[in-house]
Amino acid sequence: HDAQHFPINSGAHRGAWQTCLDCHPSAQNFALFTCITCHTRGETDGEHDDVAGYVYESTACFSCHPRGREDD
Numbered sequence: 001h002d003a004q005h006f007p008i009n010s011g012a013h014r015g016a017w018q019t020c021l022d023c024h025p026s027a028q029n030f031a032l033f034t035c036i037t038c039h040t041r042g043e044t045d046g047e048h049d050d051v052a053g054y055v056y057e058s059t060a061c062f063s064c065h066p067r068g069r070e071d072d
Contacts, residue, residue: 007068035061
């Protein structure tokens with residue numbers, strides 16, 4: 001994961017998950033992912049109130065935070 005894709009094994013996401021299905025809702029298609037299972041709307045909306053175009057949606061999360069860091 002860390003070398004080519006989202007860094008789930010390091011940083012703030014290290015140890016925050018148990019299985020692949022925690023982030024990937026379909027074992028048949030790992031291209032599908034979710035951020036909003038753990039990052040709740042109340043928490044996330046409050047941290048993005050000054051971000052133009054913010055949308056509470058996993059693909060939007062990834063487009064702004066491809067390395068999983070809040071400062072991406």
